[in-house]
Amino acid sequence: MSFTSWYNRTLNQIWGFVEDRTAMRKWALRPQPDFTFKPSYWTGAFVLNAFLYQVVSGMLLLLYYQPSTNTTLTACGQPVGTQSIAPAAWCSTYYIIHSIPLGSLLLSSHLYGAYAMIFLMFVHFYRGYYLGVYKAPREFSWMVGTLLLIATLGMGFTGYLLPYTQISYNATNVGLVLALRLPTVGPLLGPLILADGTSQGLLSRMFDAHVLLLPLVLAALLYAHVALFESHGIAPPATSDPVQRRRYTEKEDKQHVPFMPHIFWYITKWGLLYTGLIIGIAALWPWNLPTYVGNLAAAGVVTEPDWYFLWLFKFVDFAGVTPVLAIGITTVLIVFVLFLPFLDRSKRTHPRDRPLWIWIGTSLLGFFVVMTVWGGETPGVQIPVMQIAYTIGPIFAVNGLATLLFHWQYRKSYLRRLAVREARMGGNYSMPAPVSAPGAIPEVKGIE
Numbered sequence: 001m002s003f004t005s006w007y008n009r010t011l012n013q014i015w016g017f018v019e020d021r022t023a024m025r026k027w028a029l030r031p032q033p034d035f036t037f038k039p040s041y042w043t044g045a046f047v048l049n050a051f052l053y054q055v056v057s058g059m060l061l062l063l064y065y066q067p068s069t070n071t072t073l074t075a076c077g078q079p080v081g082t083q084s085i086a087p088a089a090w091c092s093t094y095y096i097i098h099s100i101p102l103g104s105l106l107l108s109s110h111l112y113g114a115y116a117m118i119f120l121m122f123v124h125f126y127r128g129y130y131l132g133v134y135k136a137p138r139e140f141s142w143m144v145g146t147l148l149l150i151a152t153l154g155m156g157f158t159g160y161l162l163p164y165t166q167i168s169y170n171a172t173n174v175g176l177v178l179a180l181r182l183p184t185v186g187p188l189l190g191p192l193i194l195a196d197g198t199s200q201g202l203l204s205r206m207f208d209a210h211v212l213l214l215p216l217v218l219a220a221l222l223y224a225h226v227a228l229f230e231s232h233g234i235a236p237p238a239t240s241d242p243v244q245r246r247r248y249t250e251k252e253d254k255q256h257v258p259f260m261p262h263i264f265w266y267i268t269k270w271g272l273l274y275t276g277l278i279i280g281i282a283a284l285w286p287w288n289l290p291t292y293v294g295n296l297a298a299a300g301v302v303t304e305p306d307w308y309f310l311w312l313f314k315f316v317d318f319a320g321v322t323p324v325l326a327i328g329i330t331t332v333l334i335v336f337v338l339f340l341p342f343l344d345r346s347k348r349t350h351p352r353d354r355p356l357w358i359w360i361g362t363s364l365l366g367f368f369v370v371m372t373v374w375g376g377e378t379p380g381v382q383i384p385v386m387q388i389a390y391t392i393g394p395i396f397a398v399n400g401l402a403t404l405l406f407h408w409q410y411r412k413s414y415l416r417r418l419a420v421r422e423a424r425m426g427g428n429y430s431m432p433a434p435v436s437a438p439g440a441i442p443e444v445k446g447i448e
């Protein structure tokens with residue numbers, strides 16, 4: 001027997017044993033069609049993988065981090081002669097970076113991992129938006145996803161203060177001013193976030209939220225999100241067919257690829273690549289810890305949040321935009337995303353059939369990108385009304401024009417294709433009529 005066949009047989013035997021004794025197939029997720037062996041079908045799993053990396057690296061950081069604003073006359077491991085009064089939270093962060101073996105790698109990869117998780121989450125969100133995966137029967141998957149989005153951004157917000165740098169302290173305070181202006185929710189949140197009103201109270205609450213409360217919320221939401229995914233199965237490819245079936249039958253499932261081990265290892269392969277990349281980037285470009293809260297030499301530190309909140313900070317710089325207005329518009333945006341499945345009622349999922357929604361989504365994407373770059377370039381600089389109009393107006397106008405042209409061109413080619421088909425079928429083919437009953441999932445053979 002050749003070595004290769006012996007090796008394969010042994011591996012199969014070991015795997016068979018593990019599979020049998022753990023009853024893995026029973027608890028593994030449902031089988032998936034083979035067209036799902038593409039990264040675009042597993043963007044959510046990549047976010048989940050990023051979350052797991054954050055949990056593991058965060059727990060290791062917890063071994064050394066001290067959530068305290070106590071100032072200790074200590075050098076915090078700095079070169080002798082630079083002794084300063086720094087809060088313990090900052091000192092312990094400094095200690096992790098400079099004195100713990102691989103500490104800098106750990107902290108930097110946790111930070112970059114957070115950026116990556118948020119970025120991947122937006123990729124997952126926009127994929128779902130463009131391909132209409134939120135349509136029946138996946139409305140609740142989308143809504144739970146929106147809550148996950150808010151909780152994930154909350155993780156970013158609360159984690160930003162923990163190193164207790166002056167820049168993060170300033171930005172957190174601006175963020176809190178905005179959050180506490182939320183109608184109804186704001187006054188309720190106030191005492192919960194600010195505790196006894198001291199710096200220590202705020203740091204403790206941010207720490208509790210970051211390491212306990214929000215991870216629990218995220219875990220619970222994730223459980224619901226994955227359970228919903230498991231019940232509905234993966235969304236089929238987007239199509240112009242208004243009577244597309246959006247669920248697979250049990251019989252079809254039996255012909256699909258088992259989740260364990262095939263899909264699982266497919267996702268794991270990407271997960272390992274992700275972990276390697278994050279650690280590699282952290283090794284090449286370690287994060288530099290900015291100066292601590294209360295350092296008198298750092299009086300001129302700019303107030304700047306992490307990149308994913310820059311758009312909101314820039315928004316407050318606009319002439320006439322008060323914190324109440326900014327937070328009001330953000331609330332409208334959240335409500336829009338949350339209820340999108342009930343606003344976009346068309347049955348067709350393909351982007352070419354949903355010009356209005358594509359225009360809104362693409363314009364908002366353009367708006368966020370421009371605002372983020374703008375916020376990074378000129379943080380805190382006031383923007384007059386005319387400049388706002390010249391910069392933001394074209395985003396919506398150009399996107400509107402592009403979407404219209406795209407839709408018009410598509411309708412033309414679609415009608416042409418229909419005419420050809422009709423001629424071929426001797427005039428017996430008519431354009432499919434949209435399904436009228438809301439939420440109806442017609443049983444039609446075949447998925448385009």
Ligand code: HEM
Binds near residue numbers: 047138149233
């Ligand atoms: C922490 C953030 C999130 C995590 C970890 C996550 C995880 C997942 C996972 C593992 C899936 C299974 C399919 C896949 O891998 O793509 C999934 C599907 C889905 N997610 Fe998320 N998700 C998150 C955020 C969101 C957000 C922000 C939305 C939208 C508002 C969303 C909407 C959906 C929908 C509609 C599906 C079903 C897609 C399909 O069947 O193809 N998720 N998510």
